[in-house]
Amino acid sequence: MVIVDSRDQALSLLTAANNHADLAVKLSSLKQAKDILSSLDSSFAADLFPYLADLQRSPYSLVRKFLIEIIEDIALKAIDHCSILVPVLVAFLRDADSDVVRQSIACGRNFFCNVLEEMVLQFQQHGKVDRWLEELWTWMVRFKEGVFSIALEPGPVGTKLLALKFLETYVLLFTADNVDSEKFVEVTRGSGWTFNVSWLSGGHPILDPVALTTDANRTLFVLLDMLQSANSLPGCVTITVVYCIIVNTSHCLVFEKIWKCGV
Template sequence: MNVVDSRDQALSLLTAALNHSDLAVKLSSLKQARDILSSLDSSSAADLFPYVADLQRSPHTLVRKFLLEIIEDIALRTIEHSAVLVPVLVAFLRDVDSDVVKQSIVTGTHFFCSVLEEMTLQFQQYGKVDQWVQELWMWMVRFKEGVFSIALQPGPVGIKLLALKFLETYILLFTPDNGYHEKFEATRGSRRTFNISWLGGTHPILDPVSLTSDANKTLFVLLDMLQPVSCLPGAVTINIVNW
């Protein structure tokens, strides 16, 4: 099957996933569409991303949750084309179903780290950061603010724990490790653990002082949450202390 035929078949499957009345058909179509998207080159797959994003309108929880899994599976491998999909992560933080919210936090955490690594890689190699990466980062900042709000507001414990886990990740990303001296040599898709010691030079986004300061503020917010201990569920209190 050539690229055009594959794209047409994927589009037909995505349409069925959104519009078919039978949930089993929707999910089967999504799985087939994901497989085809995985087989396409990044540019051809990206042409279908707007149709993938349309699935966020589905009234079915399983479809919306599967959409997030597709975003993590496909978009992270074609991150330069993912601008149309990243807003879904932010929107789904307000979803009515807790499973969708939780999956959005998990997928968004992976995206956050990948976008940060891509920005750092570009700045270290070329002394500048492409506009498309900066735009993705602006969405990641919105994602962080959305998760921060979830962590502070009353809500289901399972969602709150994942939100706090993301904030832990955020704090660790931007907390200097005095014993860490490895030179930054990451490559795209390596999923290595970012360390703020990799940052050097001057960039309005990749400013170590500003990022570290915000991480410190976030840490103090978590510590403040421990003050009225009786107001927090036991699992939340335990996890904050452990982190």
């Protein structure tokens, strides 16, 4: 009965957040709803996810930003129910407010690592991958492509820096030569788990290690190509690109190209 009452209360608060005209009421309702959703069992909280997803259309950037906070707080606890929430992060990559975009990238980076972890562990433990997890991975691929575009297109410097850090993570995850376990612990910080693409060499129904490694290498060389135009990039962007490259490889060709670019 208590659970039902809490669920009904959260529903009422989310309805107010969606429909009330006053921004202060919207934010207050969301804060209360977040506390309730965090305390509910994932299966009960999941029933309310469609009402959360509706908030992505709010004209108020503060509401959209707070929605990302809620997703970050509850999605990983209910990962098998959050296929309706992850598309929100993808949509927010094109938000008109750069703060919303940056917050979406930061949240999506953590979620990307956790979905990858779940993909590998589920197959190792059960010999299959559930359909809901396949769907999540499809959205993660779309998220990666969206962040990739942000890194290459003109836009706010702060947003570009976060996009580049995501690409650094992506290359770290799927470059076979990266065997420094400390790097992987940093990438998946909070999960207590490390990833190496070589773990997929035995086969996986969804994750193709050859394709992922090839894409990671392509991404690395895209970063290298960015250095060709380093003179036209803000200094902090150039520094971030160089750092991303250095932490991902020690290949002599990389440093040769960096030197030729005059960075």
